[in-house]
Amino acid sequence: MASNAAVPFWRAAGMxxxxxxxxCANLVRNxxxxxxxxxxxxxxxxxxxxxxxxxxxxxKPTIRSDTPEE
Amino acid sequence: MFRHLTTRILSRPTTVTAARARPFSTDVAAAPAADxxxxxxxxxxxxxxxxxKTPLHFMTPRPSTxxxxxxxxxxNFVLPYASELSAKEVDMVIIPATTGQMGVLPGHVxxxxxxxxxxxxxHEGNDVTKYFVSSGFAFIHANSYADVIAVExxxxxxxxxxxxxxxxxxxxxxxxxxxxxxxxAEAQIGVDVHSALNSALTG
Numbered sequence: 001m002a003s004n005a006a007v008p009f010w011r012a013a014g015m016x017x018x019x020x021x022x023x024c025a026n027l028v029r030n031x032x033x034x035x036x037x038x039x040x041x042x043x044x045x046x047x048x049x050x051x052x053x054x055x056x057x058x059x060k061p062t063i064r065s066d067t068p069e070e
Numbered sequence: 071m072f073r074h075l076t077t078r079i080l081s082r083p084t085t086v087t088a089a090r091a092r093p094f095s096t097d098v099a100a101a102p103a104a105d106x107x108x109x110x111x112x113x114x115x116x117x118x119x120x121x122x123k124t125p126l127h128f129m130t131p132r133p134s135t136x137x138x139x140x141x142x143x144x145x146n147f148v149l150p151y152a153s154e155l156s157a158k159e160v161d162m163v164i165i166p167a168t169t170g171q172m173g174v175l176p177g178h179v180x181x182x183x184x185x186x187x188x189x190x191x192x193h194e195g196n197d198v199t200k201y202f203v204s205s206g207f208a209f210i211h212a213n214s215y216a217d218v219i220a221v222e223x224x225x226x227x228x229x230x231x232x233x234x235x236x237x238x239x240x241x242x243x244x245x246x247x248x249x250x251x252x253x254x255a256e257a258q259i260g261v262d263v264h265s266a267l268n269s270a271l272t273g
Contacts, residue, residue: 008168013255020259021205024187025221027263028204031233032224040222043151 135212139177145192147201147218154201154223155192162193163216165208166266172208180212185220187266189273200226202270204263231271238264 166188
């Protein structure tokens, strides 16, 4: 395997394919006409909670949420 | 004692198949539905118990490549939230691969193509349906099935030209003023996507 095969510019800058693909999708969604745009923006919403574990116990979680807190 | 026997039986069929040189995937015949060599070897040693089912038994066999080229291409176009086209028979699709616009006809060689932001057109008789695809992959199989997967795909008439122009101007400006590699990459992606959107609207 050639280790210096031509890599896409985004990978050379340290970005993964998923990041690249999501950025492209977000840019396209922002360029839509109105009724489609609001539907599309709901698709971008993300909600997750990540906690690192130490000594068998979860540490404080990082919560990323675009949905309003109920 | 019997444990050794079973490991020997299990290892024998795999060494036999590995020794045969693997032909091109375009020449592979439809895979067998059950592992006959294993079942026969089992029966010779343990005639009373049925041979266990191997993983091959549970898999659906690879669909055989028809010997004559089919007249239509079957397209599956899926997005994470919807299935745009599901087993639709068409004459041709043109996909925006990173290597350029690629036309796929029935009988196309099996290919995996990464897609760049661009227009995908589906040709059926005299109708052409165009979608702007943000990025994704296209898998073309030897039996004239094409699976196109994309994160976002919109019909061209849902794109707003004023926002495309604005975005293009913004990102061209960001590209010239970007400092870190990551910023440059993001601005470059912005420029690429907006120019593709622009040419989709005008082309």
